[in-house]
Amino acid sequence: MEKIVKILNQQGLHARPASIFVKTANKFKASVSIEHGNGVANAKSIINIMGLGLKKGEEIKIITEGTDEKEAMDALVGLVESKFGEE
Amino acid sequence: MVLGTGVSPGIAMGKVLLLEKKEFIIEKEIINDVEAEKNRFHKALKDSNDELLQIKDKALRELGEEKAAIFEAHLMVLEDPELISSTVDKIEGEKFSADYCFNEVATDFIDMFEGMDNEYMRERVSDIRDVSQRVLRHMLGIESIDLSIIKEEVLLVSNDLTPSETANMDKEKVLGFLTNIGGRTSHTAIMARSLEIPAVVGLKDITITVKQGDYVIIDGDSGKVIINPNAEDISYYNKLKEECEKVKQSLQSFKYQVSVTYDGKKVELAGNIGTPGDINGLINNGAEGVGLFRTEFIYMNRECLPTEEEQYHSYKTVLESLSPKPVVIRTLDAGGDKELSYLNIDKEMNPFLGYRAIRICLKETDLFKAQIRALLRASVYGNLKIMFPMISSLEELLIAKGILNEVKEELDTSKVAYASNIEVGMMIEVPSAAIISDILAKHVDFLSIGTNDLIQYTCAVDRMNEKIHHLYSPFNPAVLRLIKMVIDNGHKEGIWVGMCGEMAGDKKIIPILLGMGLDEFSMSPISILPARKLINSLSYSDMKNFADSVLNMTSSEEIRSYIEKSI
Numbered sequence: 001m002e003k004i005v006k007i008l009n010q011q012g013l014h015a016r017p018a019s020i021f022v023k024t025a026n027k028f029k030a031s032v033s034i035e036h037g038n039g040v041a042n043a044k045s046i047i048n049i050m051g052l053g054l055k056k057g058e059e060i061k062i063i064t065e066g067t068d069e070k071e072a073m074d075a076l077v078g079l080v081e082s083k084f085g086e087e
Numbered sequence: 088m089v090l091g092t093g094v095s096p097g098i099a100m101g102k103v104l105l106l107e108k109k110e111f112i113i114e115k116e117i118i119n120d121v122e123a124e125k126n127r128f129h130k131a132l133k134d135s136n137d138e139l140l141q142i143k144d145k146a147l148r149e150l151g152e153e154k155a156a157i158f159e160a161h162l163m164v165l166e167d168p169e170l171i172s173s174t175v176d177k178i179e180g181e182k183f184s185a186d187y188c189f190n191e192v193a194t195d196f197i198d199m200f201e202g203m204d205n206e207y208m209r210e211r212v213s214d215i216r217d218v219s220q221r222v223l224r225h226m227l228g229i230e231s232i233d234l235s236i237i238k239e240e241v242l243l244v245s246n247d248l249t250p251s252e253t254a255n256m257d258k259e260k261v262l263g264f265l266t267n268i269g270g271r272t273s274h275t276a277i278m279a280r281s282l283e284i285p286a287v288v289g290l291k292d293i294t295i296t297v298k299q300g301d302y303v304i305i306d307g308d309s310g311k312v313i314i315n316p317n318a319e320d321i322s323y324y325n326k327l328k329e330e331c332e333k334v335k336q337s338l339q340s341f342k343y344q345v346s347v348t349y350d351g352k353k354v355e356l357a358g359n360i361g362t363p364g365d366i367n368g369l370i371n372n373g374a375e376g377v378g379l380f381r382t383e384f385i386y387m388n389r390e391c392l393p394t395e396e397e398q399y400h401s402y403k404t405v406l407e408s409l410s411p412k413p414v415v416i417r418t419l420d421a422g423g424d425k426e427l428s429y430l431n432i433d434k435e436m437n438p439f440l441g442y443r444a445i446r447i448c449l450k451e452t453d454l455f456k457a458q459i460r461a462l463l464r465a466s467v468y469g470n471l472k473i474m475f476p477m478i479s480s481l482e483e484l485l486i487a488k489g490i491l492n493e494v495k496e497e498l499d500t501s502k503v504a505y506a507s508n509i510e511v512g513m514m515i516e517v518p519s520a521a522i523i524s525d526i527l528a529k530h531v532d533f534l535s536i537g538t539n540d541l542i543q544y545t546c547a548v549d550r551m552n553e554k555i556h557h558l559y560s561p562f563n564p565a566v567l568r569l570i571k572m573v574i575d576n577g578h579k580e581g582i583w584v585g586m587c588g589e590m591a592g593d594k595k596i597i598p599i600l601l602g603m604g605l606d607e608f609s610m611s612p613i614s615i616l617p618a619r620k621l622i623n624s625l626s627y628s629d630m631k632n633f634a635d636s637v638l639n640m641t642s643s644e645e646i647r648s649y650i651e652k653s654i
Contacts, residue, residue: 011391014390014391015156015157015160015214015390016156016160018160019156019159019160019163022163023163042168042169044168045167045168045169045170046160046163046164046167047164047167047169047170047196047215048167048169050200051196051199051200051203053203
């Protein structure tokens with residue numbers, strides 16, 4: 001399944017939120033990727049995620065695929081929308 | 088025996104931990120056994136993982152969750168499926184050695200990050216570089232020294248210690264410092280005094296003279312270093328160490344006394360601190376306040392600017408624990424030898440004469456305003472005084488004060504409370520400011536003389552350059568005249584004048600400063616009790632005459648020998 005969300009964190013998806021994102025993605029069996037601009041990144045790879053250089057206000061498409069794809073999607077969307085618990 | 092400059096008092100003895108930087112040699116080698124190379128790679132990943140877990144746990148215990156999260160990120164880079172699969176594919180496909188293949192893959196990622204248009208993300212390169220160095224080190228079997236996990240008590244031997252090394256090191260296990268370069272005012276010296284451990288610097292080639300694991304004795308007063316001492320030396324220094332402890336003990340009686348000469352002149356003896364963690368040392372040494380809180384340590388060793396909230400908590404902690412004693416907090420003094428990588432400041436030919444301290448703050452006003460907001464919000468918890476560093480003209484002072492007032496108005500509008508009586512002062516560390524201190528004094532509540540830079544700038548002597556170290560002298564008559572002028576100019580405007588440089592804690596100079604009329608002396612906490620003992624034994628009127636005669640002398644050497652004869 002797919003869903004588009006917007007990055008709300010002041011400094012974009014920097015090390016801390018990126019690591020929370022990747023760690024969460026790794027909890028699920030489903031494959032998780034992020035589509036942004038022209039690229040698709042493996043959301044279980046911290047280097048790929050940080051490599052996207054996501055800034056505040058940018059939109060990303062989260063794509064999950066596998067048995068627990070719904071749970072994975074809910075968890076990841078929740079993280080982004082709650083600004084990863086930052087101010 | 089070798090002799091250096093003793094910069095932090097006391098005797099320490101123990102094993103040497105030598106810090107050397109080794110280069111990696113990665114060769115492009117064709118291999119036959121693909122499985123063996125893959126195993127070598129996985130073994131290095133596993134070893135790196137174990138090491139990082141240890142560091143992370145330590146960081147979590149001692150530095151808090153936020154710092155630990157950096158190592159968490161390192162662990163994730165290490166486990167990164169893309170990094171691992173690309174390396175394994177390369178080993179299998181190209182049949183080159185594991186270290187070569189891994190280095191190629193890591194370098195590609197590093198290049199990708201460096202090419203990004205987002206400055207903040209470009210900074211992430213350091214994480215990947217750090218992790219790849221760690222993995223390569225394990226693959227190549229290069230032993231490394233991680234200062235955050237030292238197993239036994241040691242004396243650190245290094246060319247020089249950087250602020251990031253001292254911030255990460257396990258402070259419980261380090262008994263003393265020995266370095267090739269530096270003087271009383273180098274970072275190593277200041278750090279040693281704040282940790283209250285002995286240090287000898289300026290030893291020129293101590294990193295070559297001693298070997299890993301040698302046993303050494305250092306005397307932080309005389310600057311003597313004895314390598315692999317005999318039994319006689321050891322027993323002599325054990326005795327000396329005991330005596331030092333006794334002297335320290337006897338100073339305890341001065342802890343709760345006021346600092347006053349026997350003819351009744353009162354002064355304030357305050358301490359210099361870098362983090363809220365230094366408060367205990369300050370209180371244990373009987374400080375009457377904080378004369379310099381160097382806020383740059385809050386900004387160092389991290390990947391992005393500290394938030395206003397974080398700063399607010401640090402300032403609040405210090406103000407609350409010292410209240411009602413005064414706390415002078417200096418606004419960010421970055422640049423010079425204190426680099427903040429995330430500010431992306433270009434390398435300069437003369438960083439000490441370059442874009443630093445207030446010069447950065449007046450340009451990066453968002454950063455400056457966030458700090459001032461944090462300071463003002465914290466001000467209700469104690470007795471805050473705000474101090475601007477590196478002011479070299481009236482214009483700069485007025486702009487800085489203007490920004491402070493802007494922030495106050497913003498807080499008024501949003502109904503955020505701050506103390507109404509916050510004193511605002513500035514450092515006098517640039518000769519131009521000292522020369523116009525009569526003008527500047529009309530616009531501030533206090534002046535604090537920063538002698539480390541004032542000497543360096545007045546005499547045009549790089550204080551880190553060993554070759555010209557003899558020219559860097561607190562006894563230089565030009566420096567002493569400037570100090571006297573600043574004190575007089577401050578007093579003419581009815582404001583107090585302090586000193587927060589290393590000179591303020593120097594037993595040889597305190598009598599002159601006292602005689603010149605200095606109101607506040609701010610120093611490393613360990614210097615406070617000896618200074619109080621000294622001041623309480625002096626007569627102000629005698630010291631006035633003493634200072635007058637010193638000010639009439641013509642050379643550093645004449646002044647030095649006169650002082651040494653007099654005490």
